[in-house]
Amino acid sequence: MSVSREDVLRIAQLAELDVAEEGLxxxxxxxxxxxxxxxxxxxxxxxxxxKPYVPGPDAIRFRSDEVxxxxxxxxxxxFAPAFKEGFFVVPKLGQFE
Amino acid sequence: xxxxxxxxxxxxxxxxxNALLTPPKDLRKSLLAQAAAARPTGVLYGMPxxxxxxxxxxxxxxxxxxxxxxxxxxxxxxxxxxxxxxxxALIAGKTNxxxxxxxxxxxxxxxxxxxxxxxxxxxxxGSSGGSAALVAAGAVPAALGSDTGGSVRQPASxxxxxxxxxxxxxxxxYGLVAFGSSLDQIGVFGRSVHDAARVLSVISGRDSRDSTxxxxxxxxxxxxxxxxxxxxxxxxREYFPPELDPAVRRxxxxxxxxxxxxxxxxxxxxLPHTAYAVPTYYVIAPAEASSNLARYDGVRYGPRFDGxxxxxxxxxxxxxxxxxxxxxxxxxxxxxxxxxxxYDAYYRKAQQMRALIAQDFRNAFDRGVDLLFTPTVPSPAFxxxxxxxxxxxMYMSDIFTVTANLAxxxxxxxxxxxxxxxxxxGQLIGQAxxxxxxxxxxxxxxxxxxxxxxx
Numbered sequence: 001m002s003v004s005r006e007d008v009l010r011i012a013q014l015a016e017l018d019v020a021e022e023g024l025x026x027x028x029x030x031x032x033x034x035x036x037x038x039x040x041x042x043x044x045x046x047x048x049x050x051k052p053y054v055p056g057p058d059a060i061r062f063r064s065d066e067v068x069x070x071x072x073x074x075x076x077x078x079f080a081p082a083f084k085e086g087f088f089v090v091p092k093l094g095q096f097e
Numbered sequence: 098x099x100x101x102x103x104x105x106x107x108x109x110x111x112x113x114x115n116a117l118l119t120p121p122k123d124l125r126k127s128l129l130a131q132a133a134a135a136r137p138t139g140v141l142y143g144m145p146x147x148x149x150x151x152x153x154x155x156x157x158x159x160x161x162x163x164x165x166x167x168x169x170x171x172x173x174x175x176x177x178x179x180x181x182x183x184x185x186a187l188i189a190g191k192t193n194x195x196x197x198x199x200x201x202x203x204x205x206x207x208x209x210x211x212x213x214x215x216x217x218x219x220x221x222x223g224s225s226g227g228s229a230a231l232v233a234a235g236a237v238p239a240a241l242g243s244d245t246g247g248s249v250r251q252p253a254s255x256x257x258x259x260x261x262x263x264x265x266x267x268x269x270x271y272g273l274v275a276f277g278s279s280l281d282q283i284g285v286f287g288r289s290v291h292d293a294a295r296v297l298s299v300i301s302g303r304d305s306r307d308s309t310x311x312x313x314x315x316x317x318x319x320x321x322x323x324x325x326x327x328x329x330x331x332x333x334r335e336y337f338p339p340e341l342d343p344a345v346r347r348x349x350x351x352x353x354x355x356x357x358x359x360x361x362x363x364x365x366x367x368l369p370h371t372a373y374a375v376p377t378y379y380v381i382a383p384a385e386a387s388s389n390l391a392r393y394d395g396v397r398y399g400p401r402f403d404g405x406x407x408x409x410x411x412x413x414x415x416x417x418x419x420x421x422x423x424x425x426x427x428x429x430x431x432x433x434x435x436x437x438x439x440y441d442a443y444y445r446k447a448q449q450m451r452a453l454i455a456q457d458f459r460n461a462f463d464r465g466v467d468l469l470f471t472p473t474v475p476s477p478a479f480x481x482x483x484x485x486x487x488x489x490x491m492y493m494s495d496i497f498t499v500t501a502n503l504a505x506x507x508x509x510x511x512x513x514x515x516x517x518x519x520x521x522x523g524q525l526i527g528q529a530x531x532x533x534x535x536x537x538x539x540x541x542x543x544x545x546x547x548x549x550x551x552x
Contacts, residue, residue: 018417052448055505081401
């Protein structure tokens with residue numbers, strides 16, 4: 001199995017996502033299967049000079065630098081989970097490792 | 098002009114499908130208000146159009162089929178919605194979908210699975226399964242969906258309706274909740290090619306609010322052709338493997354014969370990197386999703402799942418409880434393939450494969466092929482629960498549709514027959530921004546193919 005229980009916990013921490021302890025073995029197994037499956041790409045020859053393909057225009061289109069009115073029908077006081085005196089209210093900042 | 102009350106009644110009657118997320122009371126009230134305000138001169142005057150729940154509307158909440166946006170009322174609406182309203186259409190509620198459009202069966206919604214309109218034991222496809230099911234059930238003539246890897250065409254095929262994914266950049270994505278930003282397009286479902294195409298023509302065209310939307314006029318609808326004289330249709334041999342469901346093959350063979358009878362020249366072509374499309378997609382799409390879904394953290398909008406001591410605990414609790422299993426899995430896969438030490442092996446490699454897949458299409462079109470014809474899905478609708486615990490088997494349902502997203506090309510699925518009563522779709526893939534040619538050929542095929550006959 002390519003993904004261990006510890007790998008899942010490390011990735012979940014990077015993704016800021018709680019994963020349930022009891023779900024870890026199944027998650028590790030499913031992630032392993034998916035990653036093993038997509039790993040077949042490593043066997044396909046491709047030149048290192050191959051430019052990544054992204055659809056859409058070749059260059060960013062410039063437009064005039066004008067301030068447009070906000071399209072919001074109502075502000076964050078309505079849609080935020082907690083909002084006070086113009087600020088989003090959150091718990092105190094934790095220790096970032 | 099359809100009667101707003103009758104529209105609401107038809108939608109509420111389809112309740113058994115679990116395809117609509119808007120409560121009946123809200124739907125009725127809004128439809129009556131919209132009908133009173135609709136522009137009588139608009140080209141879609143009075144046409145009710147249901148909208149996938151990942152497209153922002155002011156009339157209804159937008160949950161994306163997720164707990165993390167439960168009850169979320171967007172403060173703005175998508176450009177596609179503004180254009181529909183300006184054309185006189187009625188926004189006929191929000192449709193159930195796989196959470197954040199991640200899935201191929203509409204079983205991954207926090208609000209329950211959508212039922213196939215012809216067989217309640219089966220799935221309608223996904224992720225835009227609610228939109229497809231409502232059109233198939235006759236509740237609305239057209240609906241909007243989104244297509245990142247086949248999420249319009251695959252459910253269109255399963256439900257026996259028409260589904261169009263336009264060229265990347267044809268339709269503004271302002272107000273479409275982002276999943277895989279280099280792949281996503283808003284698409285259209287219709288009972289007929291004409292219904293789907295005329296809705297597409299209304300929502301297409303430039304938009305200063307989306308920098309990936311090309312600076313082009315709206316799509317002009319072609320006329321229905323008498324024949325397919327002058328069309329060269331390519332059949333990619335990789336899309337007709339020996340293990341293809343025999344009924345799907347028979348339906349395709351019949352459609353191919355009919356296109357020949359209409360005067361089209363048909364020739365076999367090869368798209369040699371097709372086999373790598375699904376693994377390529379399942380690196381690129383989760384990578385982009387893990388980045389796009391980082392915004393859901395319980396701070397600025399949507400519900401907050403807390404009881405937490407500090408902000409990181411708040412993020413983790415909200416995301417851990419707010420996202421469902423498939424979304425969590427894809428965020429983790431996406432984070433993994435983008436993390437230090439794995440980026441080159443997975444993400445960079447997938448980007449290279451994407452370039453090769455796009456090159457395959459260019460080679461085919463450079464050799465004089467106008468359009469490609471393929472099955473939309475390798476099989477008819479599968480049973481609910483059949484693939485739920487086997488993500489790779491579920492992903493393989495997209496094998497014939499993901500390539501058009503990877504290459505940014507337009508594609509349409511239309512019904513071409515049935516097997517044991519279940520619809521089968523055929524897909525036409527066009528060249529970038531040549532939707533008119535693709536729609537013209539679809540018109541011709543639709544007129545002759547016995548879409549509801551057994552293949």
